[in-house]
Amino acid sequence: MYSFTDTIEASQGATLPSEALKINGEYIENQITGYRTLYVSGRESLAPELTMIESGSRDGSVLNYKRYPVRTITVGYQLLTASAENFRKAYNVLMDILSVEDSELIFADEPDKYFTGTFTSMSDIDPGRNCVTGEIEFTCLDPFKYSVDEYEIEPESDGNYFAVQYNGNYKSYPTFEVDFYNDESGEENNNGRCGYVAFFDDEEHVLQFGNPDELSEEQVEIVESETNTYSVPTTKVLLNHSFKKSNSWNGVKSKYIVNKGIIYKSSVQTGTIGAVHSYNTTAEDTYYLAATGFGTGNRFHGPTVTYTLSEAATDFELSYAQKMCIDSSKDGKKQCGAFQMILSDASGNIIAGVDIYKASDGTKGRYRMIVDGKVQKEAEIDLSLNNKFFGQNRVADKKKKITEIKTVKSSSITKNGAVMSFNLGGIKQSFTFNSIKTKAVKKITIMVSKKANKPALKYNGLYYAKIVKNYSKQVTETIDKIVTEYHDVQNKFNANDVFVVDSSAASAKLNELDRSDLGALGNDWEDLYLQKGMNQIGFSYSDWVESDYAPKFKLRYREVFL
Template sequence: MAKFYGVHLDEVQMPDFVKVVGIQHSILPPVSQNTVEISGRAGAYDFGNEIGTREITLDILVVAEEENVMPQLLEQFGAWLYHDEAKKLVLGDNPNRYYMAKVTGDSNIKESFLVGEGSITFTCSDPYIYGMEKTLLIPDTYAGEVLDVENTGLAETFPQMQFEVTKDVSAFSVVSGDEYVDLGTPYTVDVESPVNISPYLMKDQLTTTNGWTNSGSVEGGTVQGTFEVWNSHCFRQASQDFGTGSNWHGGTMIKPLTTTASNYEMLFYFYISSNVEQVGRVQVCLLDSNGIMRGRFQVKDASIGSSKLQFEGWIYGSGKSNNFARFDLPASITSMFGYIRLVKSGRYYTVELYQSTDSTERNFRYLYGKRFFDGKQEYQDKIAKAQLHLGTSGTAKPAYLEARDLYVISKDVTKNDTQIPLILQVGDVLEIDNEKGAVLKNGVPFYQYLNPTSTFIRLERGNNGVIISPADAFKNGQITYKERNL
């Protein structure tokens, strides 16, 4: 007899005081036929099927071990049930498959002191059943041949693709049958050599402190300690010892850019986690060739007795400072993996803040943005260096802080009409999410070179052929998909 392993929602098991006594769900979600009737023609034209939403109903018993605790148990059960968005729902009769579902409708319980009886309905607006995740690792010897990708599910699915770029290219494409994702323009003999219009002034994943030097000062605080490389992927405070001080204090380091820039884009990735007893800030600064502050951006928790994250941004020039960006993050966000994006283009400054839905995955969503016009041209000094700082304040316990990646890209280069831009450079990571229609470069949306006729790629049931071009422009390529069934 098959064993029932319980019910999990958002990877959390149903409370053990709730017993599932029955599951009601359909073999298929509702299927309707799209037809068009034509006058004078018998029957109708068949334009395929429409798949509706799937519903799953659990018949349950809530069992209390003693009287007068049922209300508290129902509150706990309600907290487990309720989510704003669909979450993974795993039914214990098939623990290797899951639905994307959230509870809807009434949740009435017939209560008799020690036992409550009722039914809970989950709605799956995405009607598919998801199974195992499969990954095809593309060999580094790949030379442009057709890759055989087998979809072992019973329905079409949309793959995720990732490539580490190994040479500068002006175009990149992935093709499967009649579907394709096409980026950039191939180089031809009718134009001059491709030009790099966005050269990196700094491209540092903070896996070594080589090239970085300790600074003797930090804006709004004192220098205490220095950085260490942690787990081969970030800077953090060495030994987590922030020293002492009555104001902000902690480590700080500076690294020069390859050249100065008037127009640029900065991407700074960070992680911060804080609680009601902790205080901390993670900060990135841009300096001129004399080490004078020209931009400062930070996420901090400066409150004791609560956990309240804030984002702040300043620009400096003409003896002035301008705190043009300030944002209080939602109270629900007490820890975040995110990035700050700053673009300086002529007299315009644009800053944006993004948060990932996972502490390790680069699945970012937009949180905040602000634009500033430097009408009097007071903030136009060139930048030449970058500075990082991690700190706490006073005697409060320090929050957990990481500086993860820092990119600075020049926007000073221009091209003429006979030149083609290089869109991907050595070390870039290109990601294509064919389900969401998303293209990311180094975790940041990358649509400016996407061919508008691109259709994105779906894997039909069974074998599918995939071709990637140029074949010699990447390594560690992979194609990942989840099995889907109706």
């Protein structure tokens, strides 16, 4: 319990009480005339609950475990108004302020820390009075308070480790980010590949992802004379183009053919394409490949670009990211358009593809998953401004009851034998057809279009596209003479990948897609954390990665207090 505030003296000045409550970014005193915080309780250190075990005739008990219970914070207040009407208006505003779940609670005497709590009760007040006192109760399911600032740490210059001076008095679970080598060359190469990454502390608690035994190349010994033939799995990057910079498209457009591609249905290939801003900004890294002119047509029409692979790929993984949504203008719901990503063979037959289109007013469109030239699945999809698939990110504003939306934007199409798998912004579906087992992709066509004379979608473009060929290399083994050969192997991580590990949620994401399968079964999620004082957390990655192509590591955390 903190000291009592003299409200008679306080009402004569404009200063806030020392324990004034800022909820979701604004003090209540600044929103309601006549409101004043009197006192606060429940912010003090929280005592743990102990679970103990008694053993026979042994004196005392043995500690089994301890935990911290839910925290309850009580705010005493006074409300002074000039009339019954003003009193009711003030209470309506107060209830609106308190109605947000999981509110951010900051107190004036400790502005650098916050609790997360939900309003759960309010004391009764005397009826018929315009000057009252009462209590507001918040329940904090998470009993700890956190630093307002989130800290980001770079590795120390003399080694692969983070040195963190942690000033909280309770453990904090950090977030790790790994940015693999950024390859903007547009050429076929294996730069930036990596087999695993790991994080560990001084007590040998480890978070490991990928396979530490995975090599860049596999050594194969071949014996001559007696012939043996076997297959070695390997990969080859056939396409890796990013369009996020203003000059990205100019650097690679000579490798593409415009408006002569293989597309689904009878859309008209016309218009021009180039680098366009995907946000209302002129900053680099915000561009994408989009239509700069749609031409004319009485149905869906717009430009296409087609890339021919240096060699056909029977099994592959195509990954790409796009933005596709209407804007928030008055006429935004009238915007129409389509996006196609089509993979075809050398003869122009469609092997696989995606067709997303919006053909009428509203916020909804439809998507098609295409295999072997036919639509295997068609369903509705949200194309509003902040849709979770390909929309624009939205920043949270608790005061306005606006939640954060972080959209996926990333998709993939994978072929493994007779199985074609789609991950369309998080919508996953697989199809099995023996008819495609031996078919190979040779060309990739991207189309961005609008419908007839309707206004085009405000946002419709491609950030990057990458295709990796998976195949088995035939190796011949002979007896008598031993020959050593080296072959590329399939690696977990590649150039331009971004890998994020949130140890507080025990989650891992690769290019914004959940990849819990990359984590080792024995990962020490509960035991790898920051504690008060100096902490040293090391990291490692495949030792065969050359220093020029090494991944970059970051650590982020908030301080946690009882």
